[in-house]
Amino acid sequence: MAILGRLSRLQQLVSTEQKRTFAAHGLDAPSFDVLATLRRSDPPHLLTPAELMRSAMVTSGAITQRLDRLEGRGLVTRAPSESDGRSVVVGLTDEGRALIDRALPDHLATEERLLGALTRPERDALAGALRGLLESLGDAEAR
Amino acid sequence: MAILGRLSRLQQLVSTEQKRTFAAHGLDAPSFDVLATLRRSDPPHLLTPAELMRSAMVTSGAITQRLDRLEGRGLVTRAPSESDGRSVVVGLTDEGRALIDRALPDHLATEERLLGALTRPERDALAGALRGLLESLGDAEAR
DNA sequence: CCAATGTAGCTCAGCGCTAAGCTATCCCGG
């Protein structure tokens, strides 16, 4: 089983490299994750903590703390939901949106660089294999 | 770039599943990693903290703390190196070896289960792609 | 031979996450 060990090592290398990119924009990985998830969501780019939690695959406490930090920096806003008294709506501030819009191109360039060794067909095959595995493990959000 | 995102999600799912297996033997992932690395090394299964550090891709401080915990439980031993005054030699105790020998088959079964969705050729292709990526990123220990 | 540089391992403060538990709200079936 030389697959899962390599998966873990590769993820480790990749995330270390990505951290460097995030840091160049004053971000860390958890913050980038939240901002990018909001940015990728349909306009008007509003999500609940529960949605962010499912996307990030972390516990609710982790999302609470991520949002605390981002809100403290003025990058996201929290407002009570109008339709569900338990829920909260998270949105990007102008500053948060400007920041993630600066960081995203760099992030994509890093991805491209990390995958540079693979040809297009190889990438497609790899993406397909990963997708298949994710689905077999019941990952609902296997995008 | 649907690859790196899936890689991260997959690694998350896999490691959560593996944790469950480790816990069934009274282990967590870091402890399992150290014991399994020692067990897989050539007899007499002795490694230095520096070697464990490179294998696990964590900092030296992390290895120190992992070894503190394992030594405290009586699963590994630390002895000063005879050939290098800076170095330490880590070995498995009888108990440590017995424990990892019980846990490893379960771990392999978990791997097999997680990869159940892939056929043999699919696995080979995936393993090859991951290996290629690791090498392109300069991972010396891409086994 | 020794000064300079590199390597090995340890220490510790700080950080983000989990796990468990809490309150408040929603929603379904009886």
Added chain:
DNA sequence: CCGGGATAGCTTAGCGCTGAGCTACATTGG
């Protein structure tokens, strides 16, 4: 209409890791 289970979000203690810094030992070049 209401009781009970599910869901949303927050809190907090505890944990493992990083990053920076330290000491001791090894190695290399002049």
